[in-house]
Every structure is written in structure tokens, then in C-alpha cells.
Amino acid sequence: MSKLLAIGTVAFDKIETPFGQTDKILGGAGTYIGLSASTLGIKTAIVSVVGEDFPKKYFDIFHNNNINTEGIEVVKGGKTFYWSGRYHNDMNSRDTLITDLNVLEHFNPIIPDSFKDADIVMLGNLHPLTQLSTLKQLEHKPKLVVLDTMNYWMDTALDDLHKVLKHIDVITINDEEARQLSGEYSIVKAAKKIYEMGVKYVIIKKGEHGALLFNDNNIFFAPALPLEDVFDPTGAGDTFAGGFCGFLASTGNISFENMKNAIIYGSCLASFCVEKFGTQRMENLNKEEISKRLKAFRDLTQYDFTI
Amino acid sequence: MSKLLAIGTVAFDKIETPFGQTDKILGGAGTYIGLSASTLGIKTAIVSVVGEDFPKKYFDIFHNNNINTEGIEVVKGGKTFYWSGRYHNDMNSRDTLITDLNVLEHFNPIIPDSFKDADIVMLGNLHPLTQLSTLKQLEHKPKLVVLDTMNYWMDTALDDLHKVLKHIDVITINDEEARQLSGEYSIVKAAKKIYEMGVKYVIIKKGEHGALLFNDNNIFFAPALPLEDVFDPTGAGDTFAGGFCGFLASTGNISFENMKNAIIYGSCLASFCVEKFGTQRMENLNKEEISKRLKAFRDLTQYDFTI
Numbered sequence: 001m002s003k004l005l006a007i008g009t010v011a012f013d014k015i016e017t018p019f020g021q022t023d024k025i026l027g028g029a030g031t032y033i034g035l036s037a038s039t040l041g042i043k044t045a046i047v048s049v050v051g052e053d054f055p056k057k058y059f060d061i062f063h064n065n066n067i068n069t070e071g072i073e074v075v076k077g078g079k080t081f082y083w084s085g086r087y088h089n090d091m092n093s094r095d096t097l098i099t100d101l102n103v104l105e106h107f108n109p110i111i112p113d114s115f116k117d118a119d120i121v122m123l124g125n126l127h128p129l130t131q132l133s134t135l136k137q138l139e140h141k142p143k144l145v146v147l148d149t150m151n152y153w154m155d156t157a158l159d160d161l162h163k164v165l166k167h168i169d170v171i172t173i174n175d176e177e178a179r180q181l182s183g184e185y186s187i188v189k190a191a192k193k194i195y196e197m198g199v200k201y202v203i204i205k206k207g208e209h210g211a212l213l214f215n216d217n218n219i220f221f222a223p224a225l226p227l228e229d230v231f232d233p234t235g236a237g238d239t240f241a242g243g244f245c246g247f248l249a250s251t252g253n254i255s256f257e258n259m260k261n262a263i264i265y266g267s268c269l270a271s272f273c274v275e276k277f278g279t280q281r282m283e284n285l286n287k288e289e290i291s292k293r294l295k296a297f298r299d300l301t302q303y304d305f306t307i
Numbered sequence: 308m309s310k311l312l313a314i315g316t317v318a319f320d321k322i323e324t325p326f327g328q329t330d331k332i333l334g335g336a337g338t339y340i341g342l343s344a345s346t347l348g349i350k351t352a353i354v355s356v357v358g359e360d361f362p363k364k365y366f367d368i369f370h371n372n373n374i375n376t377e378g379i380e381v382v383k384g385g386k387t388f389y390w391s392g393r394y395h396n397d398m399n400s401r402d403t404l405i406t407d408l409n410v411l412e413h414f415n416p417i418i419p420d421s422f423k424d425a426d427i428v429m430l431g432n433l434h435p436l437t438q439l440s441t442l443k444q445l446e447h448k449p450k451l452v453v454l455d456t457m458n459y460w461m462d463t464a465l466d467d468l469h470k471v472l473k474h475i476d477v478i479t480i481n482d483e484e485a486r487q488l489s490g491e492y493s494i495v496k497a498a499k500k501i502y503e504m505g506v507k508y509v510i511i512k513k514g515e516h517g518a519l520l521f522n523d524n525n526i527f528f529a530p531a532l533p534l535e536d537v538f539d540p541t542g543a544g545d546t547f548a549g550g551f552c553g554f555l556a557s558t559g560n561i562s563f564e565n566m567k568n569a570i571i572y573g574s575c576l577a578s579f580c581v582e583k584f585g586t587q588r589m590e591n592l593n594k595e596e597i598s599k600r601l602k603a604f605r606d607l608t609q610y611d612f613t614i
Contacts, residue, residue: 209516221530228495261612305568
């Protein structure tokens with residue numbers, strides 16, 4: 001069975017949207033990637049760090065979804081990373097209210113022995129050197145390494161980011177970040193510049209406007225599912241990435257053609273993620289509802305016309 | 308052979324983009340709709356009005372593309388509608404510099420007898436009562452009536468717009484206009500509100516983010532083709548609408564399934580339109596380049612995955 005290793009934050013989130021607000025709930029990139037990938041019945045491990053305040057019930061959520069948590073370090077006396085944010089009415093932009101790094105500040109990822117031979121590695125948004133140190137612990141080069149990052153690291157650690165880009169296969173960033181990283185306004189030109197940084201596949205996430213996959217001169221586009229209400233966008237990008245990696249791991253096929261399917265699968269899971277606050281919708285997804293949603297994606301984009 | 312009747316402006320445009328600027332060139336919604344629909348070898352007529360200053364060489368462009376111009380009134384001593392605009396660097400927004408209505412101010416559309424039995428009617432963006440007066444001249448209800456409008460008419464002639472909406476089948480508007488017309492932020496909810504106004508099919512144009520087609524609970528999405536450079540977006544929406552109508556007319560099939568194909572065809576033609584200033588790219592499009600571009604659309608969105 002294929003192994004997916006996800007490194008990323010496991011956190012407390014407190015979220016405000018026009019629809020309401022939460023207490024401190026389970027969040028973090030590692031969490032969403034893990035929950036999403038685990039829908040495919042592959043071996044999934046999260047590597048992260050939490051404090052002693054991290055409750056057993058959240059570990060139970062991981063274990064109920066067959067996620068290996070050996071790589072989640074619990075720091076004695078430490079406090080879990082805490083993020084709080086408020087979404088604007090358009091749900092596309094948000095203000096960060098609180099960022100308490102806590103135990104994340106000295107996070108030193110340790111890959112469990114049983115996942116040092118992972119087939120696919122997903123490097124969630126973290127300091128580029130932390131991402132790099134994960135790769136160095138692996139027994140051999142994985143089939144595919146996928147990296148997520150953000151404008152913050154382009155502003156504060158660009159050289160380190162360029163170092164890690166030389167060791168990965170796929171980058172996922174949003175359109176503004178692609179423009180910042182490449183210095184090109186056109187997304188097509190931006191992707192080409194990013195190839196030159198050593199990355200073979202560029203995935204550009206456009207939120208409600210979908211996602212684009214670039215490789216050489218090939219482009220594939222997957223829309224987001226138009227929804228009546230987006231309840232809470234938190235974690236949608238990580239859920240997308242987790243579904244993408246999980247699909248590739250479960251099929252064992254990393255061709256561009258299969259990446260198209262993987263992008264659709266990731267978009268499908270992201271469409272669930274935004275329907276409820278936090279991880280709520282992702283904790284108990286069943287195969288039937290995923291199948292039904294995949295059919296909705298098919299109806300949304302597939303057509304018969306040939307000239 | 309199917310007949311498409313397009314009513315809309317035929318104009319002089321003067322355009323500035325970050326890539327350069329034009330003199331007064333051929334423009335107008337009717338022009339772009341006509342040129343686009345005429346790629347399909349159907350009978351296409353434009354109903355419009357121009358002044359005596361409208362040059363023969365522009366009529367020649369229409370005739371070379373087999374477009375019937377009997378319905379383009381030439382007002383003696385009158386001046387042709389003139390619009391000038393400047394695009395911002397993002398190419399998604401623009402400032403209008405000049406709008407000289409000229410002969411358009413007293414435009415009273417007269418449908419040529421030979422097109423009073425048109426199969427498909429495209430009502431380009433004009434005063435809603437002008438659109439309505441066109442419909443009243445037809446011999447019988449066409450197979451399909453498609454209407455384009457804009458926020459200006461929602462601000463200044465909303466009651467008249469509601470009157471004409473009761474007589475049409477398909478509306479094409481952009482996302483902001485859909486929100487304004489419906490009072491709903493969610494595009495899905497906006498479409499449902501617009502159904503209640505008497506419109507069965509709602510097409511929401513999102514520019515570089517593609518277009519959505521809504522009918523009952525069905526949704527179809529077509530992306531815009533990602534391009535290295537968008538040279539001039541003028542006329543892209545009308546080109547899209549002209550391709551959509553032309554495709555439906557040429558196939559004689561107005562089912563939702565075939566509208567998917569029509570939306571792809573319209574998106575394909577719009578991707579050409581933006582590659583050069585004004586109508587330049589649309590004047591001499593050949594079948595091979597259209598076929599090749601349709602294949603690029605297929606590669607962009609079609610995938611094999613079935614669960």
C-alpha cells in the first residue's frame with residue numbers, strides 16, 4: 001500500500017465568518033492534508049508538533065481516519081500553535097487576528113522510521129528550511145514531492161525558498177503568490193519562470209475560480225464547484241493539496257494525465273471542506289458522497305463536442 | 308440554412324492598452340457578434356445604425372464574412388457611435404474616455420424582411436426597450452432569444468429591463484451585474500433569482516475566469532484559455548455570445564447538452580479576439596485554427612477519471 005507523508009501545522013484555529021464564529025477548534029495545514037488524503041485508504045502520516053494542551057479527542061479524529069501520528073511531537077509544558085482570523089463578506093479575503101506560534105517556533109520535524117520510505121511527500125506551508133530538513137531524513141528520493149508555500153516566505157526567506165524549490169517536483173501557490181515569485185503578471189508566463197527555478201509542475205490555486213496545473217506546454221484547469229454558500233474557506237487549499245497527493249499515491253501513477261484526475265479529486269474534497277466550519281465536514285466523509293460530488297464535477301466540465 | 312439575427316452597436320472604437328493604442332477602428336457589439344457567428348457558415352444579419360462617416364471598407368469586412376447588412380441603417384449627415392477607452396495594467400478594468408452616442412441616440416431598429424423568420428436572435432447590449440422593439444417585429448417566436456445587458460441599464464432602466472427579460476430565453480451578464488440584478492452575492496443564488504424574472508438560462512461571464520451556464524439545477528463551466536498575453540479584451544464578451552448563438556444556430560439544437568458545446572465554441576472564439584487590437588484577429592479566422600484551438604480547450608478541461 002502506498003505511503004503519503006504530510007508535514008505541516010497541527011493547530012488551534014478560531015474562525016469568524018459572516019455566518020458565525022467558532023471556539024478554538026482543530027486546524028492546521030497538516031490536519032487538512034491528512035484528513036483529505038486519508039479518504040483514499042492509503043497509509044498517511046502527519047509530521048508536526050503540538051503542545052501538552054492538545055486534547056486526546058483531536059488525536060482520536062486522526063486515528064479514526066487511519067492517520068499515523070507517530071510524527072506529531074507533543075512538547076511537554078508547551079502550547080499548541082494558535083491562529084485566529086476573520087473573513088470578509090466576500091469570503092475571499094481575511095484578516096489575521098492572532099498568530100501565536102508557541103511550540104511551532106522551535107519545530108524540528110522528525111520523520112517516523114516507518115515513513116522514511118514514503119512514496120509521496122507533501123510539504124505543507126512552513127519555513128523553507130524546515131521543509132528541506134524533512135526531505136533530508138528520507139531513505140531515498142520519493143516518487144513525488146509536493147510543496148506549498150506563501151508570500152510570507154517570499155518576503156522573509158526567499159533564498160531558502162529557492163533552495164528547497166530545487167528539490168521538489170510540484171509547487172502549489174495562489175495566483176498572487178505566483179506573480180510575486182516570478183515577477184510576471186501573466187499566469188502562463190509566471191509558470192514558465194517557476195519551471196526555471198527547478199519545479200516541473202506548477203499548480204496555481206485561484207480559490208473560487210478553480211486551479212490550474214502547468215507542465216511544459218501542457219495546461220489543465222479544474223473549476224471550483226459553484227456553491228450556494230461558502231461557509232468557511234479555512235483549509236480548502238490544504239484539503240485540495242491533500243486530495244491531490246492522496247489520489248496520486250493511491251493510484252501509483254504520477255503522469256500528467258493522472259494529475260488531471262488528482263486535481264479534480266482535490267477540488268472535489270475542497271468543495272466539502274468549505275461547507276462547514278473547520279474540519280467538521282472532513283472528519284466523516286463517506287465514499288458515496290465523494291462519488292456523487294465527483295459526478296457533479298464531471299457534469300460541470302465534461303462535454304461531447306468534437307470537431 | 309439557419310438564420311441568426313444580431314442586433315447591436317456598430318461603432319468606432321479607439322483603444323489604449325499597456326501594449327499600445329489604436330486610431331478609430333471598427334468596433335461595437337453587433338460587429339463582434341456578427342463576425343463571431345459568421346465563422347459557422349450560417350446566415351447572419353446585423354441590425355444597427357451608423358453615420359455617413361462609416362467607411363465602405365468596414366462594410367466590405369462584413370460582406371467578406373457573408374454578413375447581411377441590410378439592417379444597418381446609414382443616417383445621412385449623421386456620425387457613427389464612437390467609444391474610446393483605456394485599459395488598466397491588469398486588463399480586467401478600464402476607464403471610458405469618450406462616449407459619443409451620435410446616431411445611436413435615435414436608433415430605431417428595422418429588421419430586414421428576409422430575417423423576420425430568424426431562428427435565433429441575439430439582442431446585444433442596448434436600451435431594453437430597443438431590444439424589446441426588435442422582438443416585436445419578428446414573424447413568430449424564434450427558437451431562442453439571447454440577451455446581453457449591463458449595469459448601466461440596471462441603474463437607469465430597471466423596469467424596462469424586467470419587461471424584456473420576460474420575453475427572452477438566455478441572459479449573458481458578468482458576475483458583478485448578476486449580483487446587482489439579483490441582490491445575491493452567491494452566483495448560484497443569483498442565477499436562481501434571475502430564473503424567477505422569466506429567464507430560463509443564465510450565462511455568467513467572468514472574463515479571464517471563464518463562464519458559467521445555469522439552467523434549473525444544472526451548471527456547466529467553461530474556462531477562458533490561459534494566454535501569455537491578453538492584447539486587447541475589447542469585444543471578447545460579444546465574440547463569446549456570437550459564437551454561442553452561432554453554434555446553436557448551425558447545429559439547430561438548443562438543448563442544455565448542446566449549449567455546453569456552444570459555450571466552449573464561444574470561449575474558443577473569444578480567446579482569439581483578445582490576441583490583437585479590435586476586430587483584427589476576427590476578420591480572417593480560418594477553420595483550421597479554430598479546430599486547433601478547440602482541441603486546446605479539450606486538453607484544458609477534459610479528463611478520463613470515473614469512479
